[in-house]
Amino acid sequence: MNNFSYIQADKAKDATAAKRDDKSAAFIAGGTTLLDLMKLSVENHDQLIDVNMLPFRGIESTKDGLRIGALERMSDVAAHPLVARQFPMVAESLLLAASAQLRNMASIGGNVLQRTRCGYFRDTAFPCNKRNPGSGCPALTGDNRNLAILGTSDACIATSYPGDLSVALIALDAVLTLENAKGKQRQVPLTKFYLLPGSTPQRETVLEPDELIVAVTIPQTEMARRSKYLKVRDRASYAYALVSAAVGLEVQGGTIKAARVALGGVGAQPWRCFEAEKALVGQPATEATFRAAAEVALRGAKPREHNAFKVEMAQNTLVRALSEVAAA
Amino acid sequence: MEIKEKENAPTNIVGKPLNRVDGPAKVTGAARYSAEVPLAGTVYGVLKTSAIAKGRIKSIDTSRAEKEPGVLHIFTYQNLPKPAKTPQQVEKWRAAQSYLPMQDDRVQYAGEPVVLVVADTLERATQAAELVQVSYQAELPIDSYLDPKAELFDPQTIQSGKQPGHTERGNPQAAYAGAPVKLDATYVHAINHHNPMEPAATLAVWEGNDRLTVYETTQNITGSQTALLDVLGLPRDQVRVVTHYLGGGFGCKGSVWPHTLITALAARAVGRPLKVVLTRKQMFTGVGHREDQEQNLKLGATTDGKLLALVHTKKATTSPWDNYTESNSKVINMLYACPSFGATYELARANVMTSVWMRAPGEAPGSFALESSMDDLAHQLNIDPLEIRLRNYADHDYSNDKPWSSKSLKQCYARGAELFGWDKRNPTPGQTRRGRLLVGHGMGTATYPVHSAQGTARVRLFADGHAVVQSGATDLGTGTYTVMTQVSADALGLPPDKIRFELGDTRLPTAPGSGGSQAAGTVASAIMEAAQDVWAKVVKMAVADKKSPLYKAKPADVKVELGRMFLAKKPAKGETLVAALARSGQTDIEGSASGKYGAGYEKQYFEAADSDDKKGGNPNQEKPGEKQGQGHSMHSFGAHFCEVEVDPELGTIRVTRWVGVHGVGTVLNLKTATSQLMGGAIFGIGSALMEETFRDPTYARYTNSDLASYHVPVNADIPDMTIEFVPETDPYINALGVKGIGEIGIVGVAAAVANAVFNATGRRMRSLPMTPDKMLEALRLPA
Ligand SMILES: Cc1cc2nc3c(=O)[nH]c(=O)nc-3n(C[C@H](O)[C@H](O)[C@H](O)COP(=O)(O)OP(=O)(O)OC[C@H]3O[C@@H](n4cnc5c(N)ncnc54)[C@H](O)[C@@H]3O)c2cc1C
């Protein structure tokens, strides 16, 4: 870890301007991703801009849906009655994440920007294309048990976002509000926010260096209300997903009217399964339908030595999640 | 052999679930762990470790780091003060690893110390370490015994010479070949790391050039002292090692590791107290691990399930210098009534640090193989798993042909089965469902040997009715302070709050380390003996004191129980030790003695009996009159019963019920003992279901060295557990009949879980940990 200076921003403009003027600075919210990576010297920032004083707070219903301030804490969001009742998959994705202590610290904006748990990325003694572009990807032939099988490239097979919340957000067509140093805001849907690794795995999102995440807005739908987040992991709690599924269904008279499906733990980024959704809509809500959709969802998967199990596990997880939502 | 049993010492507070006497100090922060000892002028060392696993250091550029404020010293192989002897030059090096890094430009494993930066604050040292540039000439490392470049060899002896590498009893190959029922299975065990909560730390303080005090995180202060004085070339009394509190160790703090030796060497040059604490990441390459290994077990039996042969081979990774591997075969050799047995080891050198004992080293993985194969045998022959164990019940130790000193395994089986409801188990695998989940029941046998050890203690009884009891033992956090307070209280007849028990300092009487489950038995024994020294002195005073009810009695006729002296034939006639002492005008009286545990205790007991020795200073010593025999085989035994739920689509395995029943001799404290056995089982569940360190095959470097990716059980993984003890008296172990309990709890656990998984699914899991990916793969294949 290197020495750094620290400032506290009272206004968004101060934060974004400071970041624009210092290429090596970073925003800090809960610090649960950032400080870890700094202690490992994976990230080396000479300045930290504390954004916790910014007014990016609040959990409220708006005409566009549920709006959550980027600085709200994971634990507070999960416990909020609106979230628990109207967006069960969001609440579950938060509650099944990390530990109680981490959820108390971690912010929603920081969560969306958490970084991969690839062991090579997190140890500077290894080459890693994401951390050190062009140095190589030892995970291709090494420890890839928990890395991705969809959307990967020969340059990087990491689950660039290893967490849970964004899987739920991407399933529900959530939209991020961003603000830059000019004070200009823009709306970016989660489905357009994350970048696939291609030949530039160091580029992970469309966020510009001087941009802050202000809030996330989740459209209020029947599928959000009738939804589930199912997470499979190596231990019963406090572990990243091996695979996870975020699903929402609208079923009328036994027929699926609309569906939302996303997978975690398998994609280079949170993985929205548009094709699987198409395979569900108009079909009877039966296990056979779910199984067929699950197969579609994993089509094109490119497993490696240690993560081949994820194909079947992800399919089974998806079928299980869909069955449970349909039965609920 | 006719042996009249000697009774264990009477108890009053011993056995009670007394709260931890060090609890308040710990929860208020008053308890200082080694890294927290406040010493004026302390400076901070940060280790920079090697980025490669094999090769040479080309250059080390310290120029930027040196300019940083607060930086005092930067040590590399070029300027670290030379040891008087390197571990490899020490004739009898007792620590696990015989290689000391930072002696030349070679690098032999990933994460070995390369640079030590010393600064006035931890932050400055950390920053400066970051700025030191090390460039390497890397060579292709060997990562494990599975590496195509690795060469397996026959080590002849293992555990660095302490154990034979071959064992043979009867004619195992022929017996196996001729057996009507044969099983042949291979078991794989992942690399495990101990990961105690408290990281390893060394705080080294020199007085001049020839006196050193080290505040150390060690389970064995005397072992650390020995290694330090060997390396520093000092006489024993000039190196003091202090460990007042430990936050766990599980074996990784039982040995001296490079960071301690390097810190001690560097501190002499620094001239101020120097503190080095390993980071969590450094804990994965700084203090050993349980090695990656596979075992093949061939089991021959009769058609009614009686064992005829067990043939065991083990392959494992070891370091470039040491032949360390856990001796898995010992438990396989002794657990059952099997007439023939064979074991061999094959090791391969790789670029890894020397592995080291980890909770039940050998017994834990060995029992996984044995108890899984026994379950296979039971299933194949359609015999209940408990019944197959009873059919092979060893009425004596077949590995050495000795009688047991005590064995309550049948009672453990029976009580465990009753508590668990074993009779309700469905013997047909894959038949029991709970919703979507498959439910299975399994069991496994636990055992752990009583090692032979000795240690000393000093008891100082004050006339005002309190006592200070001292022994250079350590408390891993498991309760040594507490149980020794109880033992002392009973020995002196004082309430526990009138006892202060001191440990963890080489200035105190020497005691063995907390390892091999021997500390409690040995130190308790030493305290009893030292208390008897006090008794003898006070009895002598009393019989010469006109005011004593024992005036003119023969010392040999006086008995002492719970602090009260009385005539053996007329118990009403007597008084307390403290009363006699107070009357004497003496402020206090001191006794000290060496106490033994295990075979040594038994031998001493026989010898005392033989020599008709009355000077022994032990008024309670009866004259048993039996001959010195061949001695006994000494073990604790127990049984685990486990229920699991397996999700057949997702592959997850959860333990949902646990019953453990153990026979461990005298239980010194029901609460701490229960916690030990429970903790052992949880440790075993960890190794069974989730613990695994991944070493990259190309770089021979770990990829998951943190506690987010090295999974140990969390609360949600562990159900309510039932732990019970069966009453057991063992007269041959030590004065109190105490057997060790630190390790038995994990033995047989992984097998119990795997056996339950088999019962749930019909799939035999032979590779640990049994993670969901492996379970799914097994379920895909036909049963
Ligand atoms: C041991 C462990 C286990 C975990 N397990 C899980 C899990 O199971 N599931 C899961 O989903 N997550 C898990 N996490 C990740 C955790 O959820 C994230 O670390 C956390 O959400 C990040 O939030 P933060 O506020 O602490 O972010 P910080 O660490 O403060 O920031 C993270 C990144 O986001 C940037 N940033 C923060 N806020 C903003 C903003 N408003 N605008 C722009 N940039 C911003 C920072 O500059 C930084 O780059 C785990 C973390 C740990 C350490």
Ligand code: SF4
């Ligand atoms: S998978 Fe990506 S993050 Fe991991 S080593 Fe390869 S490039 Fe780096």
